[in-house]
Amino acid sequence: MAKRSPARARAKRSVHDSAETRQRLIAAARDLFADRGFARVTVRDICAEASANVAAVSYHFGDKLGLYREIVGEAIDVLKQTSMISTDTVPGASAEERLRHYVRTFLPRLANPSDETQWIGKLMNHEMADPTPIATWIFEEAIMPRLMHLRDIIAELLDSDRDDPLVMRCVASVQAQCLFYRADPFKAAVANWPPADDASVAAVADHIVAFSLAGIAAARCAPGGMQRTQQ
Amino acid sequence: MAKRSPARARAKRSVHDSAETRQRLIAAARDLFADRGFARVTVRDICAEASANVAAVSYHFGDKLGLYREIVGEAIDVLKQTSMISTDTVPGASAEERLRHYVRTFLPRLANPSDETQWIGKLMNHEMADPTPIATWIFEEAIMPRLMHLRDIIAELLDSDRDDPLVMRCVASVQAQCLFYRADPFKAAVANWPPADDASVAAVADHIVAFSLAGIAAARCAPGGMQRTQQ
DNA sequence: TTGCAATTCAAACACTTGTTTCATACACTT
DNA sequence: AAGTGTATGAAACAAGTGTTTGAATTGCAA
Numbered sequence: 001m002a003k004r005s006p007a008r009a010r011a012k013r014s015v016h017d018s019a020e021t022r023q024r025l026i027a028a029a030r031d032l033f034a035d036r037g038f039a040r041v042t043v044r045d046i047c048a049e050a051s052a053n054v055a056a057v058s059y060h061f062g063d064k065l066g067l068y069r070e071i072v073g074e075a076i077d078v079l080k081q082t083s084m085i086s087t088d089t090v091p092g093a094s095a096e097e098r099l100r101h102y103v104r105t106f107l108p109r110l111a112n113p114s115d116e117t118q119w120i121g122k123l124m125n126h127e128m129a130d131p132t133p134i135a136t137w138i139f140e141e142a143i144m145p146r147l148m149h150l151r152d153i154i155a156e157l158l159d160s161d162r163d164d165p166l167v168m169r170c171v172a173s174v175q176a177q178c179l180f181y182r183a184d185p186f187k188a189a190v191a192n193w194p195p196a197d198d199a200s201v202a203a204v205a206d207h208i209v210a211f212s213l214a215g216i217a218a219a220r221c222a223p224g225g226m227q228r229t230q231q
Numbered sequence: 232m233a234k235r236s237p238a239r240a241r242a243k244r245s246v247h248d249s250a251e252t253r254q255r256l257i258a259a260a261r262d263l264f265a266d267r268g269f270a271r272v273t274v275r276d277i278c279a280e281a282s283a284n285v286a287a288v289s290y291h292f293g294d295k296l297g298l299y300r301e302i303v304g305e306a307i308d309v310l311k312q313t314s315m316i317s318t319d320t321v322p323g324a325s326a327e328e329r330l331r332h333y334v335r336t337f338l339p340r341l342a343n344p345s346d347e348t349q350w351i352g353k354l355m356n357h358e359m360a361d362p363t364p365i366a367t368w369i370f371e372e373a374i375m376p377r378l379m380h381l382r383d384i385i386a387e388l389l390d391s392d393r394d395d396p397l398v399m400r401c402v403a404s405v406q407a408q409c410l411f412y413r414a415d416p417f418k419a420a421v422a423n424w425p426p427a428d429d430a431s432v433a434a435v436a437d438h439i440v441a442f443s444l445a446g447i448a449a450a451r452c453a454p455g456g457m458q459r460t461q462q
Numbered sequence: 463t464t465g466c467a468a469t470t471c472a473a474a475c476a477c478t479t480g481t482t483t484c485a486t487a488c489a490c491t492t
Numbered sequence: 493a494a495g496t497g498t499a500t501g502a503a504a505c506a507a508g509t510g511t512t513t514g515a516a517t518t519g520c521a522a
Contacts, residue, residue: 019498021500036361039270040270040361042480043479043481053500053502054480054481055481055501056499056501058480058481064481126360126361128416129268129360130271131416131417166438172411173411173442177407177408179407180404180406180410185359185362189367207400207404210450214449215443217445218442219438219441219442274509274510275508275510284470284471285510287471289510289512294511
């Protein structure tokens, strides 16, 4: 126990390369954890990638999970910022405009492989398939706020109460369509499914918005039993 | 190399417990692989669960991957059968009826935790986050046929060519909504999101159908630039 | 009964994992 | 120049991994 604290070392930033090894470890771990998830990345992988000694992770972060926590913390910080980009709109914007803005800013981050925050989506992919103790933290900080924002938009579009189960079903329908275009090692290995270039992503975003607006409108017209439009 | 072939042993089925150990191994491996994925299950876990010796896996299946292949093969067999349930319809059924039938039979298998084929969904979850060499096999045998079936339905609803990119975007919208309700360790750990009982699942299925039919109808009316319905 | 092949078992092997140890190199202060 | 605390590096450690070994054990046929 009682891991040596490198806190003062960072403050002094004058020894050797001024804890620049630490930054190389973080950079290497970010990419590797994103690609393979926590369990399938070894400390030796990270240190080799960062040109550091095997002991460096223990020294700078206590243990492997400490380094992972650092990465996830960074991910959540970025997520909160970009979440604000998706949820902040001009004061008078209509619900439809807010939905469009949400999807148009959210989707590129998920689907565009050249997006520099792409590693975050990959990281969360692994976290969802193979949750670490950090899963609940991610959910509460990064996912829940987005869902609540969507809920408010859709409740307004449906003109119904936010507790109406129909609202959350529509939230799921919208969010599901977005998440489907997440960059994903399976789809990548098996087909070239997700649209790559900016234009395709934008086209998909507009499709999702229009598709969803029509779906929500239909749900609004027939809130109770819209399931039978025919037959 | 040259793994001892237990093929004849199975045929004779007369020694010891007539290769009943083999079945116990398969049963144990099915549950464990479904819960944790290939990489995070150890041979010792499986053998302990099956009350067998550590060497049993090598003896009966060559190696760990051989046992996994056995499990995935079984999964694909079941998947093909249930896929037929989702895709087979009465001859004169309309596209809308076929879509409804597809979602209503597909969703319970994904969402209902008491479904006895639930382990297959879990297995594929892990395969998607952490593909093994078997990923392409699964995709071609189990996923691709479903997508093609959906494509035909939606092309008919849109009254457009099957190669129209709009068709696949709508396929993605429908499939995404279904897959969103997959039982998932992350959602389970973090919230009690997915609907549990049969009634809720059926309600969600009807929601997805109605939502999607409206979305498809909207896409049909404005195939090129449906993205701006207002604003 | 004896021989035979299939099956099980305890033990070990070879390898990888996260982590620790301890000696060394370094920059800076006194 | 000597001292000090930080950082690195090579090696080792302890636990866990998939797999193999070779000696039992078992049921059946000769």
